[in-house]
Amino acid sequence: MLSERRLEVLRAIVQDYVGTEEPVGSKALTERHRLGVSPATVRNDMAVLEDEGYIAQPHTSAGRIPTDKGYRLFVDKLAGVKPMTAPERRAIQNFLDGAVDLDDVVGRTVRLLAQLTRQVAVVQYPSLTRSTVRHVELLSLAPARVMLVLITDTGRVEQRMVDCPAPFGEASLADLRARLNSRVAGRRFADVPQLLQDLPEAFDTEDRGTVATVLSTLLETLVEETEERLMIGGTANLTRFGHDFPLTIRPVLEALEEQVVLLKLLGEVNDSGMAVRIGHENAHEGLNSTSVVSVGYGSGGEAVAKLGVVGPTRMDYPGTMGAVRAVARYVGQILAES
Amino acid sequence: MLSERRLEVLRAIVQDYVGTEEPVGSKALTERHRLGVSPATVRNDMAVLEDEGYIAQPHTSAGRIPTDKGYRLFVDKLAGVKPMTAPERRAIQNFLDGAVDLDDVVGRTVRLLAQLTRQVAVVQYPSLTRSTVRHVELLSLAPARVMLVLITDTGRVEQRMVDCPAPFGEASLADLRARLNSRVAGRRFADVPQLLQDLPEAFDTEDRGTVATVLSTLLETLVEETEERLMIGGTANLTRFGHDFPLTIRPVLEALEEQVVLLKLLGEVNDSGMAVRIGHENAHEGLNSTSVVSVGYGSGGEAVAKLGVVGPTRMDYPGTMGAVRAVARYVGQILAES
DNA sequence: GCTGGCACTCGCGCGCGCTGAGTGCCAGGC
């Protein structure tokens, strides 16, 4: 176990390094922080911290920089979440309040987050998994062609074309529409399959094939669209990554274009709230020199999707976490209102 | 007017520079191209080309590189469009054929284009301006709340919530729905306002307010959604931009995040087909060291949207133009089928 | 009008030594 002072030294190193982007030495440390001890003592402490793997030297006789493990300790034990100031909160709220539809909410959120944190922002569209069905609509486009429109309580609309095995009359369509809605409207996606199980039996034999086709398309939509969409922004902030960044930036850009990677990235927010993934803790190789701060957000108490930012491991964790949390909270509010 | 051989020299310079990314000198030129003259002669030609502003030296006693004006001449007079090979065509078609819906088509297109050209791809969603209405659907969500769903022939779906001034019965709703569709289905967006002008008169006085509200929402949707959406991809290719690119890349990333800028970028494709914007020809400052190759695409003969790529001015114009044209053609086919 | 020859230019890479921040270690003091 590290002594109190050594933890203090680690904190000071992290803070200074995040601020200056340069390896920090013992003398500079004692000058900028009131540690109450001499540089020599700090040097000893640093030697210990290095042995334990919390800090490292880029090369002999340079200052120290925190390792991933060092940042991890910093985030877990040494730093809190820096709350937003009142004006900042107001600005967030104002900015998000102007949104006119779901796309706009997500778009504004992503821009806001990128701007506040000066990093790359990633926002997942509200998920369908935990949402409920508001309405299902069926439109006859041709005798044997039906368009299925699914409207969710989060304001999302999905449509699918269905080619029917047999012509399907307007009356049957209206019947199906009514039965469908009375069964699933207001219900959760997860419950829908069960609720529709015996629906085809209510129809004439000749229509059963078509009904089954429509239903299976609906179920497919529910499942497929659970793979969420994402929006990202603030990629220009990648240029602030580091000096050597031709090599650093490329894999990050590549990773950011793969939805799957991103979804996984946000994926594992534990229920307690925020998740911070530091450097090599990220499964994806290209993101080994980045940290990800993510959090769930939702219209009620429950999280329906996630959002977060991707930045260099050398980031202002308390500030970033504060911004991410605040934005998530206000987006949740906006969604609840609409 | 430049002599035939001088044009040939310019072509050789552009080709070599695009290939090597290094200033090209007179000796190297005569070695790689069968110009039939000596380096000294080429030097004289180069001096002329430089006087005319087609090429420049990064610094005294280095080779020459083409200027924007040089590329312009190259594109206009010296180079054609390099057609895709048969296997490439097949690959494009196969890749696009797998798409399941509009989002997927656009997504695949953007990835394909980025991969083929190794540049940043931008694809505009099929526009609503020139498209036609396939169907308008009205759903009663509450006594005084109606959801309006607009389906276009390009497979796009837009929805809007309408708060009615007075409760609106199911019968009236069905009536409105039927009348609406009989008037506008299959018609062009631009014609819709006129077609609906006297529709409220067909309804009882008590319903007219609601009908008017619904109609104005529909018209708004048509106008608003004419502001198109975009998808971009291949930003990782920006890292291949140049050696000095910390400064180059940032404004480009910033520009790419502004939809407005991008739309303008694609905006001015003349009807003849492809547009190539070279360097300073781009209005947006951040894109002064990039070239944009764009083209319209559409499901019929008519263009409903645009797509293109953004790359360094030093790009393989014939190849890029070939790829852009081929992709546009196949996307058009796919859209026509669905 | 093309060519070979020639003198000149200048960016780039290399090696050098200096500087200064930073380190590890040690002996002495609280």
Add this chain to the structure above:
DNA sequence: GCCTGGCACTCAGCGCGCGCGAGTGCCAGC
């Protein structure tokens, strides 16, 4: 036992000078 000042050592970065070589412009001759 822990902290401290002192000291020798290390090494990345920087500036400098130098030589190389690709490339140029010009000129006289064919």
